[in-house]
Amino acid sequence: MIHGMVDRPLTFxxxxxxxxxxxxxxxxxxCAGNRSSPKAKxxxxxxxxxxxAEWTGVPLSxxxxxxxxKGGASWFVAEGAEEVKGASSxxxxxxxxxxxxxxxxxxxALRPQQGFPLRLMAPGFEGIFHTKYLRRIKVVDRYYMNxxxxxxxxxxxxxxxxxxxxxxxxxxxxxxxxxxxxxxGFYEISGLAWSGGGAIKKVEVSTDGGKRWNTAxxxxxxxxxxxxxxxxxxxxxGQETELLSRCTDEVGQVQPSRAQVAKFWNKPLDPSxxxxxxxNTIQPWRIASDGSxxxxxx
Amino acid sequence: xxxxxxxxxRVFAFVWLLGASAFAQSPPIYGIGRTPSAEEIRxxxxxxxxxxxxxxxxxxxxxxxxxxxxxxxxGGCHGRGGIGGSAPVLKAKAGPDVDVWxxxxxxxxxxxxxxTVWDYINRxxxxxxxxxxxxxxxxxxxxxxxxxxxxxxxxEVLDARSLPKVxxxxxxxxxxxxxWKPRTPRLKGYPY
Numbered sequence: 001m002i003h004g005m006v007d008r009p010l011t012f013x014x015x016x017x018x019x020x021x022x023x024x025x026x027x028x029x030x031c032a033g034n035r036s037s038p039k040a041k042x043x044x045x046x047x048x049x050x051x052x053a054e055w056t057g058v059p060l061s062x063x064x065x066x067x068x069x070k071g072g073a074s075w076f077v078a079e080g081a082e083e084v085k086g087a088s089s090x091x092x093x094x095x096x097x098x099x100x101x102x103x104x105x106x107x108x109a110l111r112p113q114q115g116f117p118l119r120l121m122a123p124g125f126e127g128i129f130h131t132k133y134l135r136r137i138k139v140v141d142r143y144y145m146n147x148x149x150x151x152x153x154x155x156x157x158x159x160x161x162x163x164x165x166x167x168x169x170x171x172x173x174x175x176x177x178x179x180x181x182x183x184x185g186f187y188e189i190s191g192l193a194w195s196g197g198g199a200i201k202k203v204e205v206s207t208d209g210g211k212r213w214n215t216a217x218x219x220x221x222x223x224x225x226x227x228x229x230x231x232x233x234x235x236x237x238g239q240e241t242e243l244l245s246r247c248t249d250e251v252g253q254v255q256p257s258r259a260q261v262a263k264f265w266n267k268p269l270d271p272s273x274x275x276x277x278x279x280n281t282i283q284p285w286r287i288a289s290d291g292s293x294x295x296x297x298x
Numbered sequence: 299x300x301x302x303x304x305x306x307x308r309v310f311a312f313v314w315l316l317g318a319s320a321f322a323q324s325p326p327i328y329g330i331g332r333t334p335s336a337e338e339i340r341x342x343x344x345x346x347x348x349x350x351x352x353x354x355x356x357x358x359x360x361x362x363x364x365x366x367x368x369x370x371x372x373g374g375c376h377g378r379g380g381i382g383g384s385a386p387v388l389k390a391k392a393g394p395d396v397d398v399w400x401x402x403x404x405x406x407x408x409x410x411x412x413x414t415v416w417d418y419i420n421r422x423x424x425x426x427x428x429x430x431x432x433x434x435x436x437x438x439x440x441x442x443x444x445x446x447x448x449x450x451x452x453x454e455v456l457d458a459r460s461l462p463k464v465x466x467x468x469x470x471x472x473x474x475x476x477x478w479k480p481r482t483p484r485l486k487g488y489p490y
Binding site for chain 2: 001003007008009010011012016019020062063065066067068077079083084085086087091093094097098135136138140142143144145146147149150151152153154155156157158159160161162164165167196197198250251252253256260261263264
């Protein structure tokens, strides 16, 4: 059901939605809590709360136009049908830009864990906004302060600005924490990059702890708000070193190091420093001379 | 005569165009979907906004809420008096003299509107029996949680009129949400 500040409230059955023009997009999803910590031993522990899939559904802008937005409509509340009926407020500008109601994932109906029969896609926003079991959209004229909303309030507008949309982020998945290099010689370093701001434009890799940055190869098509695989060819000389990756997205945002972020906030850089807002900082992997790989933040 | 007719026509055409663009609704394109009745919308609409305009009739006080808190077993997860359970804490340890941002992320004190507390309990509590509380029970539980956090006095009656008027400790001391625009950096100059 779509109601609130619209000319014509409408309810759609799943059959109705499947009659309407559809779009298919590749998008990542990431939990706001996906932040690396000194305790993380592997890339699964440091960056595991994200995924990427191909989603099919109907643009929310199409449905809202079908209902006719009233003047003054500036936010919408999306609500799920699960027990707690989880709900979030989002800007109407996001709805009109790229949100869609997805009924398929990777070419099959959504699975129950993914919000069957329908979930809201809010590409590039924190995972929690991708409302599962979507039952209702209410168009309103203010941030509605329902359920999840109060948890997004912050004291500092800078921290608020660093929430909602995921920043440019990348991580090397090979070699990464807990893995073992058999010896010196050639390796293709491999990893993933993504950003809530759009497509990944550039990925750089450093094999000397950040002294020199080298352009990595982007593999395949860099979709907007999607995991993008990169590779970099590396000759390991057998010496202890640190591997890093950083990415730049289509709007020019660059993934920062923890040191840069600490400096921005005027805070000392120690292992307890927690990045304000969403954490998209560079992940260092330390290669020991025996080829074992460790979390560089530990 | 002819000029006069043309002029009238022109004025008429102008008014008609203005009407079409400024006053008429944009027509539906696909004509798919069903119009829900006002009754259906009321039944589905559990979003209680800051003005409280969606609040149903009913009333409750902290004293009644304390009883319901015990009867419904709320303390089983949230602890007796809102402290010491496995579920989120409902009473800030620090009292009203401490800045609300230092009292922790505790729902009954952190939201700028008491309507959020009502909305949350109504849609999401109690665990495994969500949606079973009556409006009176939700008003009473809201009053109880606000009372134990020293937001309202014990005898204050909460209803659709008084709830949105409750002054929450945070006041307006929270950051505005950024105006989101597509293809725009999150925060200019971050982190350099």
